[in-house]
Amino acid sequence: MDVEQAEAVLVEHYQRLARLAYLVLPPSLGRNRRVLTAHALVQRSLPRGRTAATTDGGYAYVRGRVLRQALDAGRTLRRVAWPRRAQLPPLLPHVWGLRLFPRSGGADELALDRRLSGLSGGARAAFVLRGLEGLPDTDVRRLLAAAGVADPHAALAEADGIGTEGVALLESPEYDPCSLQARPTDLLRRRQHARAAVAGVAAVAVCGALLALPGGGWGANGAAAPSYARNSAAEAALDPAKVLRVPANAWQASARTDFSVWPTRGALAADRPLLRRALAVWARPGASVRVSSTPATPVGPPMGPAQLLYAGEVDRARVVLLYDGLRIARYAEPRTGTGPVALDFARVDGAAADTAPGAAPATYALVAGRTDGNVRYLTAPWVAATSVRDLLDPAADAAPLRRGADGVTDPLPTPGAKRECGAWDVLEVAEKATDGGAGAVRLLTDLGELTPARLTSGPPSAPADVSGEAARAAWAGTACLLPAVRSHGVRTVNSWQYASQSLPESNGGARWVCTRADTWRGTDSRVLAQFQAPSAKAGAPPQPGAIAARAEDSAACGAREPHVLAGVLWKSRGGRWYVLAAGDGEFRSVRTTGGVTGDARGRLLAVPAKPGDRAELDGRLADGTRVGALR
Structure with a gap:
């Protein structure tokens, strides 16, 4: 070699x-x-x-x-x-x-x-x-x-x-x-070490600049104040006495339904030393601070006084949750003694708690703490009840999840924490209705970030919340694929069954599902096309879908481009191989070229093939437009 x-x-x-x-x-x-x-x-x-x-x-x-x-x-x-x-x-x-x-x-x-x-x-x-x-x-x-x-x-x-x-x-x-x-490294120490070395060079440069400038002045800096001037807004952002506090009932009279109307909660909300430490670490995290953020989230200090959402003890930590209009910042320090300090950021601009298909989920809950494979949530003031539901068991009832007076839930298992996917527990929240009872129900799942992702189902033009056993059954074969979009800044995940197909040789019926994960930043979405084969035994829970195609930063399977076409190489129980393909309801024909050739009228295709064959797919829509397979 x-x-x-x-x-x-x-x-x-x-x-x-x-x-x-x-x-x-x-x-x-x-x-x-x-x-x-x-x-x-x-x-x-x-x-x-x-x-x-x-x-x-x-x-x-x-x-x-x-x-x-x-x-x-x-x-x-x-x-x-x-x-x-x-x-x-x-x-x-x-x-x-x-x-x-x-x-x-x-x-x-x-x-x-x-x-x-x-x-x-x-x-x-x-x-x-x-x-x-x-x-x-x-x-x-x-x-x-x-x-x-x-x-x-x-x-x-x-x-x-x-x-x-x-x-x-x-x-x-x-x-x-x-x-x-x-x-950055230790800025003060770096400055001290560099000061003696550059003093002579700086003096020479200053003298030369003074000689070169007309009139012997320093030159214009526009309307900027001198470098030693104090910035009152930056100082106010670090003052715990100036953090914004929202009353408990402010959301009931507000037209807004985002984090700006979340009330200040927690037993330590008046602990000024704790708030001072949290704001100072946010502004200048030290070398020992473990900082994390969702993709494309700035981690700099707040532009002014932040809003205090929560300050209290969660498991073995003191936790402070702050909001600056763009980001959620979570500060966590050990409850006793000294230990690692964590600072987490999540982007939440454009959050809303309405019922529109594209509504953001984070206004319903925030992660307050993670310990021993469990997660606790701080819920929105308009959440009437919380429960836990296993996506892999669509027929089972939801288990009630208790909340404290401060809105923090009991711990529930973090989904996908283990390599095997034996369960996928999600948070089910019910909104308060106008009569004081429980209203619309949402499903939220933890994907390793501060903001849980909202789960929906239905075509891209009209996604709806996952409610009813049929919608949950459609999600049962998709849940175990959610780690593919973990820690990616995901806001919503919609899973849509766009076709069903009778398999050759009477091997049952398969489902074709398109799953789209949209992010808070509006770009870098993830799209997965799945082939969900029938269960081996009648009545058995759905098997995890096989990823037939995937795409990143694509409009496919979304409101702007709802069309999707995907295919797989599939082996029947009799040992024969086929190229299977399916498109959404707008397809009028599908064909395969390359290693396997064939075509079919309609949106479904099944062509005999051999192991290892490669095929190129495309189809024609009702208006005559030629569309390729998802990639």
Whole structure:
């Protein structure tokens, strides 16, 4: 294997190799140095010339070099020996003036990080090779021995001591050094160090500028105040006495139904020291603050006094929820003692609690806390009742969910927290009716962010809330695909059955479903076309749909472009293969070209095929327009 082949392998698997290096490196290095070191180790893993590839191929060879360097980087420097290259801070890549670190995870990722930090380098590598790479113990022992671990058996035994609960979290964004956030370094210390060095240069530059300017002045800065002038609006944003507080009944007399009329709640709403800390961390988060945000959400300080939604104790933390007209900011600190502080942001502009199809969901609930795989919500003042419903069991009744006087619910399981999808619990909220009872019912699901996503069903022109067993049954085959849009800033998810098809050879009936996830920012939507085969047994719950096609930042399956066409290569119970395709009700014909040719009148197509065949789909609408398959 020559250098070009190794480079091709490295580029193709770069993100996975960087994640492997980041997880094996000792957490004591700090997140910023671990990120830069992980990238440096992967980039230094190219051979210097032609070398013999392992029997497992080029990826295994490059992975072995990355693993050896990551283990070397964690070894203690000795006075009597020259340091190895991996033990020294990397020269490249290097970033001046910024700290880089992956997106912050939740309590589960933090617990896993603590357990991994207590392991030796070899045991940490064994745990990662098992969980991330899926290698059996024999291969793990061989790789550890090749990487210089003195006792691979002991390393495996030590890795067994932390269990396997966190294996699924190894794929979390918390451990992805290729998806990063940036923060400034210590600005005061940097300024102090730089001041002496630049004083002479600054003096020369100032003198030269004064000589060059006409009239000996400094030049015009427009209407700007001097740099040392105080900004009253910025100062007011940090004053806990000036946070906006809304009375409990303000929403009843307001024409607005967004966060601006949420009342101030919580037992700690009058705790000024807590509010002062929350506002100060929002304005200038320190190096120890774990900051997270939904995509395209600014994380800077508020422009003026923010509105206080909630301040109270949630499980083992003191939580403050603030709103500045564009974003929700959640500050959380340990209830007792010292520990990590979290600051989370979510974009919520354009939020409303009306019944329009495109109405945003976040005005019904906000995530108040996450602990031990559970989530608690702060509900809107117009929510009359809350309950929990399992999307995978559409016939079951909803279970009541108790709320405290401050509007915070009891904990409910976080959906999709485990690798297997045995249940998908969602929050069901009932609005207050004009007579004081319960009105319209909404379904909200947690997708790992501050704002839950609202679930709807029906055609894009008229999506409706998921109510009734038929609508819930349509969602039962879709729920387990929701992790595909997790942590993406999703506002609403609409799932729409656009066609049903009788399968060849009397194999039952299948459903074609289009699922569209729209974001708060209005762009970067995610669209999934699903093929939902019939259950193997009569009366059995629907099986998770198979993704037939997907698209990003597309208008397909939405109000502007409601058309959708997708196909799959399907095998009958008799062992024969077919290309199946379906379009929405506007299609008048469908055809397939390429590896499989055929056409059909109407919107459904079934053509015999062979394993591995590839087909190109398109169809014609009622007005004669030719439309291609979703991609």
